[in-house]
Amino acid sequence: MIPELSNASVFMKDPQRVQEILESMLKAGSNTLQVISDFDMTLTRFAYNGKRCPTCHNIVEHSSLISSDCTEKLKELLNYYYPIEIDSSRPVEEKIPLMVEWWTKAHKLLVDQRIKKDMLAVVVRESEVMLREGYQLFFNHLHEHSIPLLIFSAGIGDILEEIILQAGVFHSNVKVFSNYMDFDETGLLTAFKGELIHIYNKREGALLNTGHFQELRTRPNVLLLGDSLGDLNMADGVQDMENILKIGFLNDKVEERKQSYLDTYDVVLVKDETMEVPNAIMLYLTGNK
Ligand code: TMP
Ligand code: MG
Numbered sequence: 195m196i197p198e199l200s201n202a203s204v205f206m207k208d209p210q211r212v213q214e215i216l217e218s219m220l221k222a223g224s225n226t227l228q229v230i231s232d233f234d235m236t237l238t239r240f241a242y243n244g245k246r247c248p249t250c251h252n253i254v255e256h257s258s259l260i261s262s263d264c265t266e267k268l269k270e271l272l273n274y275y276y277p278i279e280i281d282s283s284r285p286v287e288e289k290i291p292l293m294v295e296w297w298t299k300a301h302k303l304l305v306d307q308r309i310k311k312d313m314l315a316v317v318v319r320e321s322e323v324m325l326r327e328g329y330q331l332f333f334n335h336l337h338e339h340s341i342p343l344l345i346f347s348a349g350i351g352d353i354l355e356e357i358i359l360q361a362g363v364f365h366s367n368v369k370v371f372s373n374y375m376d377f378d379e380t381g382l383l384t385a386f387k388g389e390l391i392h393i394y395n396k397r398e399g400a401l402l403n404t405g406h407f408q409e410l411r412t413r414p415n416v417l418l419l420g421d422s423l424g425d426l427n428m429a430d431g432v433q434d435m436e437n438i439l440k441i442g443f444l445n446d447k448v449e450e451r452k453q454s455y456l457d458t459y460d461v462v463l464v465k466d467e468t469m470e471v472p473n474a475i476m477l478y479l480t481g482n483k
Pocket of ligand 2: 420422
């Protein structure tokens, strides 16, 4: 098998099944492969030197774009709703209205701050956001092999794009589904566009984008990367799926959540801040072992 799957951070409920999926995907060839990944805390680091790294929302929250009063209010929302997001004892149905509440309140607070579009690049540059170690290989290799990468994020699309742009990896094979800001003709934030994507409605988001999955119908093999149980539905729009390998980063509240991750993700990466395992799998599937 792939040697990196023996790393100390890797946990699998059924290694034999992982092996079978990988073999079947390898046999089908990398021209049948597509990658679907979450962004915050999946492609970006959860922590660095013991300190939490920011999500797209946190970048704005900690920036000079908004008043200290607004920062405070966003922090209060985070402190209240984030523990609910990751609480494995509450059913998802119960969490959905609360997540809608969180995102709606946060976006309303941001819209009231008259944020300027041309400042986004500056706040991203000044932020402490970090893509996971090994991200260059991940993005560049997928691009070189013309494998489509869909980044499916409940974060903020404008911030996310700026992060991968500044990192030099916003290649032509990358497509983003996310919450995008809407600016008026003077470049001031007035609203968020389209249907809200929150942590537990990625299935609905996927089903709204049938055009994208229709274009990729010759790629029925999926590598999925996420860090939340809500990310498991990101591939629900894929047509005539043949194989899917789900890789889940378990960053926080490991003991409480480990079993639910093992039951739903094929490969679970516990407190692993790198792309080492996804990269090894990607190299295997593209014949570069
Ligand atoms: P993701 O789908 O790219 O992982 O983005 C969703 C993350 O954003 C989720 O873990 C919660 C986080 N978030 C904040 O940090 N602050 C906020 O105000 C909101 C609404 C979400
Ligand atoms: Mg995430």
